[in-house]
Amino acid sequence: MLSGKRWLPAAAYTIMIAVLVGLAAAGCGPKGENQQAAKEIVVYAAASTTEVIEEVGKVFTAQTGVKVGFEFGSSGFLARKIESGAPTDVFISADERWIKYADEKNLLDHDHLILFARSSLVCIVPAGSQNTPASPQELAGLERISVGDPAHVPAGKYANEALSYYNLWDSLLGQGKIVLTMDVRAAMSYVEQGVVQAGIVYSTDASLSDKVKVAFTFSDESHSPITYHAGIVSRTANKAEAIEFINFLGSEKFHQLIVSRGFKTP
Amino acid sequence: MQNQEISAILLSLLMGVCAVILTIVPGVALAWLLSRRKFPGKTLVETVVFLPLVIPPVVTGYFLIKVFSQQKLLGSLLAELGIRVIFSWTGMAIAAAVMGLPLLVRTVRSAFDNVNPKLEAAARTLGCSPLRTFFAVTLPLSWPGIVAGSVLCFARALGDFGATAMVSAGTEGNRTISLEIFHHYQSPGHEAEVLRLAAISLILSALALIASEMLAASSKTARFGERQGG
Amino acid sequence: MALEMDFRFRRGDFSLEAALSSREKVTGLVGPSGSGKTTILMSLIGILRPQSGYIRILGESELFCAERGISVPIEKRRLGVVFQENLLFPHLNVMDNLLFGYRLTPAAQRRLEPDEIYDLLDLRRLLRRGAGSLSGGEQRRVAIGRALLASPSMLLLDEPLTGLDATLRDRILAYLLRLKSELSIPMVYVSHSFADITAICDRVALIEVEVDERHHKHSKVSGLKKPHAAFADLSGVVRAGPIETIIEAVVERVDKTAGYAQVRSGPLELFVTDTSGSPGQKCFVTIGGEDIILSLGELPRLSSRNVWRGRVLDLESYQERTIVSVDVGRQIRTVLTVESARELELKPGSEVHVIVKANSLRAVMVGG
Numbered sequence: 001m002l003s004g005k006r007w008l009p010a011a012a013y014t015i016m017i018a019v020l021v022g023l024a025a026a027g028c029g030p031k032g033e034n035q036q037a038a039k040e041i042v043v044y045a046a047a048s049t050t051e052v053i054e055e056v057g058k059v060f061t062a063q064t065g066v067k068v069g070f071e072f073g074s075s076g077f078l079a080r081k082i083e084s085g086a087p088t089d090v091f092i093s094a095d096e097r098w099i100k101y102a103d104e105k106n107l108l109d110h111d112h113l114i115l116f117a118r119s120s121l122v123c124i125v126p127a128g129s130q131n132t133p134a135s136p137q138e139l140a141g142l143e144r145i146s147v148g149d150p151a152h153v154p155a156g157k158y159a160n161e162a163l164s165y166y167n168l169w170d171s172l173l174g175q176g177k178i179v180l181t182m183d184v185r186a187a188m189s190y191v192e193q194g195v196v197q198a199g200i201v202y203s204t205d206a207s208l209s210d211k212v213k214v215a216f217t218f219s220d221e222s223h224s225p226i227t228y229h230a231g232i233v234s235r236t237a238n239k240a241e242a243i244e245f246i247n248f249l250g251s252e253k254f255h256q257l258i259v260s261r262g263f264k265t266p
Numbered sequence: 267m268q269n270q271e272i273s274a275i276l277l278s279l280l281m282g283v284c285a286v287i288l289t290i291v292p293g294v295a296l297a298w299l300l301s302r303r304k305f306p307g308k309t310l311v312e313t314v315v316f317l318p319l320v321i322p323p324v325v326t327g328y329f330l331i332k333v334f335s336q337q338k339l340l341g342s343l344l345a346e347l348g349i350r351v352i353f354s355w356t357g358m359a360i361a362a363a364v365m366g367l368p369l370l371v372r373t374v375r376s377a378f379d380n381v382n383p384k385l386e387a388a389a390r391t392l393g394c395s396p397l398r399t400f401f402a403v404t405l406p407l408s409w410p411g412i413v414a415g416s417v418l419c420f421a422r423a424l425g426d427f428g429a430t431a432m433v434s435a436g437t438e439g440n441r442t443i444s445l446e447i448f449h450h451y452q453s454p455g456h457e458a459e460v461l462r463l464a465a466i467s468l469i470l471s472a473l474a475l476i477a478s479e480m481l482a483a484s485s486k487t488a489r490f491g492e493r494q495g496g
Numbered sequence: 497m498a499l500e501m502d503f504r505f506r507r508g509d510f511s512l513e514a515a516l517s518s519r520e521k522v523t524g525l526v527g528p529s530g531s532g533k534t535t536i537l538m539s540l541i542g543i544l545r546p547q548s549g550y551i552r553i554l555g556e557s558e559l560f561c562a563e564r565g566i567s568v569p570i571e572k573r574r575l576g577v578v579f580q581e582n583l584l585f586p587h588l589n590v591m592d593n594l595l596f597g598y599r600l601t602p603a604a605q606r607r608l609e610p611d612e613i614y615d616l617l618d619l620r621r622l623l624r625r626g627a628g629s630l631s632g633g634e635q636r637r638v639a640i641g642r643a644l645l646a647s648p649s650m651l652l653l654d655e656p657l658t659g660l661d662a663t664l665r666d667r668i669l670a671y672l673l674r675l676k677s678e679l680s681i682p683m684v685y686v687s688h689s690f691a692d693i694t695a696i697c698d699r700v701a702l703i704e705v706e707v708d709e710r711h712h713k714h715s716k717v718s719g720l721k722k723p724h725a726a727f728a729d730l731s732g733v734v735r736a737g738p739i740e741t742i743i744e745a746v747v748e749r750v751d752k753t754a755g756y757a758q759v760r761s762g763p764l765e766l767f768v769t770d771t772s773g774s775p776g777q778k779c780f781v782t783i784g785g786e787d788i789i790l791s792l793g794e795l796p797r798l799s800s801r802n803v804w805r806g807r808v809l810d811l812e813s814y815q816e817r818t819i820v821s822v823d824v825g826r827q828i829r830t831v832l833t834v835e836s837a838r839e840l841e842l843k844p845g846s847e848v849h850v851i852v853k854a855n856s857l858r859a860v861m862v863g864g
Contacts, residue, residue: 074452076452076453076454077452077453079454080451080452080453080454080455083454098454101454101455143350144353144435149436149449149452151449151452151453152452152453152454173437176354176435176437176440178435178437179353179435179436179437180435180436180437181436182436182452193331193335194335194337195331195335195336195352195353196353382583384579384581384583385583385585387541387543387570387583388577388579388583388585389585389596390542390543390569390570390571391541391570391571391573391575391576391577391597391643391646392571392576392596392597392600392642392643392646393571393572393574393597393600393601393646394571394596394597394600395569395571396571398600402596403585403587406587407586407587
């Protein structure tokens with residue numbers, strides 16, 4: 001069959017493919033075995049809640065001894081990951097849409113959904129900008145505006161709604177002035193760097209950075225309510241701890257925390 | 267298939283073509299320099315040219331943003347001329363070109379290395395100026411390599427994600443196939459789009475490779491075999 | 497035309513002094529491998545640039561002068577080069593190779609036309625072939641033709657006969673001799689083989705190499721001499737190789753059944769065993785010096801058909817042998833042992849018969 005040294009390339013290929021297949025197989029299947037029972041929970045949370053939820057995590061751990069791991073991103077992307085079987089215990093979304101989506105797919109424990117905060121939508125510009133729009137209409141005079149991708153970023157969806165309310169979305173998009181980002185913090189980062197002249201983010205995001213300043217706030221009627229929801233992932237192996245976490249999000253202590261950071265209570 | 271997917275495919279193809287157009291002349295010139303000349307700073311030039319091959323593409327994209335940002339000299343100069351780089355097709359084409367250039371240079375340089383420099387000397391003794399020698403001798407003999415390098419550049423530009431993602435506006439009409447796939451991937455319930463685009467991406471790359479092989483093979487036989495009535 | 501050069505070149509451990517002034521039709525440069533023959537050629541061509549000195553072609557132009565900072569670019573020097581590796585362009589067919597330099601030469605400067613060269617070197621039936629499909633001898637002829645068709649003011653040949661088998665060598669040499677007689681282009685012939693050089697060169701310069709204590713190599717081109725005269729200097733340079741005489745002749749009669757052909761070169765009639773020619777065809781006949789017998793006095797009956805009467809012109813001693821030049825209508829060199837020459841009491845003016853078997857003569861038919 002294969003004479004002399006000719007088997008060498010064939011063997012090499014076989015080994016390579018075996019390794020690749022092995023790696024792929026290792027990637028499948030649940031990862032849960034690494035987590036020791038009842039000592040750590042994983043929270044998938046909307047990017048705009050990064051600082052708040054991290055702080056909550058610290059307090060939670062201090063109180064209960066349970067460690068908290070986080071992943072922050074656009075709520076839509078997180079929902080998708082949960083749908084794909086990502087190992088997590090709690091889901092926090094900046095949009096009712098994605099909580100509903102997950103719930104409808106039976107990814108969440110229906111009995112433990114809560115609304116725990118609200119926010120408002122603002123337009124920000126670089127801190128040193130001379131060209132500050134005072135109203136949505138003045139956005140038309142700018143070159144580039146960063147906004148989260150409405151397909152999966154809640155802030156983007158709200159921005160879409162707000163700009164459409166003022167009949168600005170289509171024209172701005174058509175003139176190539178809209179830049180879509182993969183989450184709300186990326187939109188803010190572009191404004192900080194100055195690669196765009198303005199961005200639409202939450203008021204709570206804006207207050208975190210001294211490289212940006214708020215140009216104006218979008219009125220509540222121009223967009224659907226910005227509501228933060230949390231739910232327990234049905235698949236969770238740490239149900240009790242997850243419930244404790246969710247309950248904490250409804251507590252008075254937590255309300256003080258979020259208000260101090262610019263969120264509104266539900 | 268929706269319009270946005272079609273526009274993503276067309277945009278990817280456009281970026282591939284732009285990458286080749288932008289890189290072919292400087293790439294061939296660079297390849298020739300690296301192949302035929304020694305000069306101070308040669309190692310530095312080689313490193314810079316080949317860097318995008320090894321550093322994470324997002325880093326390349328980041329550098330591009332810094333270089334062309336309108337707050338810096340180059341960006342503002344271009345803005346005066348009405349050229350916007352970041353968040354426009356221009357920027358994406360530049361990103362694609364930067365990612366494809368090292369592959370083109372590497373392949374073409376290797377082709378030039380395989381052309382016996384003594385043949386060029388022989389042409390010079392026959393009255394051929396250095397420039398003419400390049401077109402009459404060096405280029406025809408390295409043509410398969412140039413074609414192969416261009417196709418590699420095209421394929422690389424076609425498939426780029428990291429650098430392109432940094433300079434793309436992200437809106438429909440500004441997403442290449444890779445960006446479109448990522449957009450749909452992040453949005454729950456868009457499995458079908460992801461699969462479709464992934465398949466198309468595979469097919470396009472495979473076609474590019476096959477075309478490159480065929481072109482290289484055919485130009486070789488046409489040249490080195492006997493020519494009838496030539 | 498005259499080639500005048502006097503330059504010095506140094507690179508690393510190697511240094512070269514090349515001084516030469518020649519008005520000959522074919523000038524030879526002989527030296528062992530590594531002596532700098534290639535360096536001299538490359539300096540003439542313009543690929544290398546000497547550190548000091550000058551290179552001129554009188555009647556044409558100054559190619560190089562270090563003092564005045566002149567160095568004419570390669571493509572403007574109008575020097576035809578036949579490289580040892582031929583260096584035909586693989587992507588072109590034979591005709592495009594041949595016409596490569598021709599097409600780049602302005603019409604007013606063209607002194608040779610394709611048809612002449614095709615005929616001179618028998619290239620017509622090769623024209624449509626791809627350069628890569630040719631045999632060694634064919635490639636060499638195309639290389640020569642290509643260099644000539646650029647109408648150079650001088651032809652440089654780098655070891656054109658080296659590496660060819662005996663038959664091929666004869667053939668190419670025949671073509672070169674034809675070039676020499678029919679074209680007026682002067683040639684510089686570089687080789688390590690003295691035999692090749694003496695076959696065609698009018699004058700020869702030797703390249704001598706010295707290696708000093710620090711392993712630096714220093715080469716020097718010595719003066720120009722007639723090939724015979726250069727013999728004495730040879731032992732320090734290269735081996736003389738076989739002593740041969742090459743005679744241009746015309747075929748008179750061919751007798752295929754008997755297996756011989758009769759060719760004539762002026763007053764000299766030779767019988768050769770090559771019957772491939774036809775009457776009127778030109779040929780070159782090589783006579784090996786070692787294949788000749790000299791006879792004094794009355795001749796016995798001999799089997800050989802080549803028996804010529806002649807007069808001794810000259811005797812030279814060389815490497816324990818004596819080389820005797822005899823005029824038999826053409827000048828022929830024979831090689832004898834020192835004793836034989838002494839026993840025959842040969843001296844200039846001695847009347848001898850030159851005898852050589854038809855079988856020993858190598859004939860190369862040219863043309864057709």
